[in-house]
Amino acid sequence: MGYDFKEIEDKWQAYWAKHQTFKVSNHSEKPKFYILDMFPYPSGAGLHVGHPLGYIASDIYARFKRHKGFNVLHPQGYDSFGLPAEQYAIQTGQHPAKTTQDNITRYRTQLDQMGFSFDWSREVRTSSPDFYKWTQWIFLLLFDHYYCNESNRALSISSLIDRFDKEGNQKVNAVSDGKIPLFSASEWSTFNMSQQQEILLGYRLTYLSDTEVNWCADLGTVLANDEIINGVSERGGFPVTKKKMKQWSMRISAYAERLLQGLERIDWPESLKEMQRNWIGKSIGAKVFFEIKGSDKKIEVFTTRPDTIFGVTFMTLAPELDLVQEIVQPDQKEAVDAYINETKQRTQRERMADVKNITGVFTGAYVLHPFTGDRIPIWIGDYVLADYGTGAVMAVPCGDQRDYDFANQFDIPIKNIFKDVSIEKEAYTDKANTIIAHSDFLNGLTYKEAMNKVIKVLEEKGSGAGTINYKLRDAVFSRQRYWGEPIPVYYKNGMPQPLSLQDLPLNLPEVEHYLPTPEGAPPLGNAQDWAWDEKARKVVANSAIDHKTVFPLELNTMPGWAGSSWYFYRYMDAQNSDTFVSDEAKNYWQDVDLYLGGSEHATGHLLYSRFWQKFLFDLNLLPVDEYAKKLINQGMILGTSAFIYRKPGTQIYVSKDLLKSDINYEPIRVDVNLINASDELNVEGLKKWQPQFENAEFEFSDGIIKVGREVEKMSKSKYNVVNPDEICEQYGADTLRMYEMFLGPLEQAKPWNTAGMSGVHNFLRKFWKLFYQNDSLIVTDAVPDKKALKVLHETIKKITVDIESFSFNTCVSSFMICVNELTSLNCHSIEILKPLTVLLSPFAPHLSEELWEKLGYTESIVEASFPVFNEAFLVEDEKNYPVSFNGKMRFTLSLSLALDNEAIQQAVLDDPRTMEYLDGKAPKKWIVVPNKIINIVF
């Protein structure tokens, strides 16, 4: 019978389920280790072979850590709110909850058959009211806090109100939306409730505002910046335009500096940290005020080059700024309005694609230079972005290429303020070699000196100050969707009123249709029962709204990243109905030790979750302010799509090797499952696959049709999906697990191919044969010989080091070498096979459990401790040391493994070649390359 993986895997999966083998406790004498996977969105297509890659890796590590004596938290759950279920609901009327449940069931079956050691008793689902109750609660906390710059943390709104009552807001240094006027304590007391609420909203960490948002008409919703790729929606590829809407936003910008600093303390991939740094986009510079000529108003600009202030020859404003309307002169008004209209017409995408075309228009107005008092013309131009800095730039054409080009386009003078530098052809942007000239008190200074000096003078003069700017924008939090967390807020006199914890969860209402209402309100506008009774504190029918005690509830829902921003703490205490996570659980588990997931979440989930973490940390609700110590990005497994080539205008398909270069064939994707290992098409299968091929004709090459292949993302629509179920069926889960690891380095993207599968499967069968011959156990209790022990201990060392550094692909190789050597040594000793079984169990847990039981151990192999290698067995056989000589060599370093071994030294000295070579002299220094060469210096 041999290695019957089917029977073995079924047996042990049932055993693990029955004994709750992987259930973990929140108390233990053992040290803790928390291994987290990014939880999946349960899509209708089920898992393909790419999904489990990261789960296999984390499972190997989890099992390894258990063997090493850690109490391991290794949970799994579902990111189960999302657009696909909702779109499916729109098409079919099927409730998204139902679709989601079906998909989860399918996912669970697939995950279970791969033998993962998840503790399913801690499963979470973001769409479950037990879970989103706490997501809503965190929203309320954000609503109830503001960011205090003095203490550099979030503080409660009530403490802000106290300060307003006592001293107004003049001395308050807090992050706000910047439009709040200064007021005294007595003024504050004269404001009515609505006015006060309006002001407070400007400070809250989640706030309502008129925001220019990315509107996607085809999806009927707002998108975050990271949901837009190249100006079109990430999902569906629909155009995105700008639109002003009342939206909830999260004041993530308050945490910009701490999000940046925190990166220094976490072990995440450098490329990912760099992405976050760029996204946060810190730049150091100065703000400078320019007085508008003939007005008492000032224009504030942000610049990173205040040292070049004497080179300013014009100013440019973003066309969208309200200020433009205030300053535009009558004789330029027509031109300015025309220009503004023109820019509004163009989508963001067109504007981005059209970088080279320089456009702009003069407003007719002037500002005054803060030092020279010169008159400086104000232009508008779409190269200036309204939402970065102040939307206004001081243009220094000699020092900035865009300003230079703009000046040339419109014949604006260019003033050279750099010493001994030509700016005939282009602007001079090299900061490091800058010496300032023609700049009054800055003459002769370097960039750094001039920068410090000018900031000092600006501050003394009250015309500016050193400042720091970030690209990071506040995150829009409202989505016009049904299948998301309801925002726990109702509206009273137009002002948002938060629910409180005891009102939660605010359950998603039932609706008839999942589309926006005919009036254009979000889908929740279709609900019959979506009003809040303030007295009874419960949801009631809309018809009861009286605006005295019953009010309308918020119609927007939360974005996809809400639930995923904190789910990893819920796993610690998933069943708790009193609190989001108990003190006991969070103090024990603290944080995630290893987080595995894709790098595509770099500027989305992985940034937002760090933000919430820091916020909850400020409130003393979480013990640490970075939740994941180490993060690894597993690479994507790509699909290899197959193409057949159709002669244009015919139903004739031509084998790839017969294609003629003068004909434009139409490549057509076909299902990869119709292709064999030699890229040959299953013609009969194709005819049955889709009706369009029923009457297809073929131009064969030697009776076969060769297909073209291309590596691209694995996706249902590209017909290149390979399903893990079939592989498990054919080779077993253990083979699949090992093979996915063997495919290449974990972090690298790699195309899926099954070519090497048989090699890995063969290895497992050979492993089996170390224990069995003709179906009977051949394990002996004979004392193993030295060679076998050496093989074992080399393998233990290699596997230990490789698992710790996540090189799982080389582990598989080491196993293969080990088994091959033991086979040729004919070694079946239990003293070798027992540790080997433990060694293998993270990779092939089913097979290992089976063999473990056969070796006579009653407890599960999960309990076994990982073998420790013994250095003694690793020392090379002395006589096999090859000795090489090179008289001219002079060595400065000494590598020292076997140097201390006198037997080795003596063996080398006794070698006739050494004696001839040394000619009686004593060696000064030994250079030993471990296991390889000895060089002697004298």
Added chain:
RNA sequence: GCCUUGGUGGCGGAACUGGUAGACGCGCUGGAUUCAAAAUCCAGUUCUUUCGGGAGUGUGGGUUCGAUUCCCACCCAAGGUACCA
């Protein structure tokens, strides 16, 4: 353009802090077993060669007794980002 990562046989990929480049697997070639096939086992497999060797880790330089590894310049690929003042 900028940032990050990478470039090694026919293929996936090894090579620890510089130390016999190509481990391991796939594929291929030959052999054993078999009536035959599958499966299994054994041997070979970087290129080149006049069989002594010679060349070789994207390209060109450099440091070193010695470089896939370190330094400089360049080329290519993937991912990210893009008028950020």
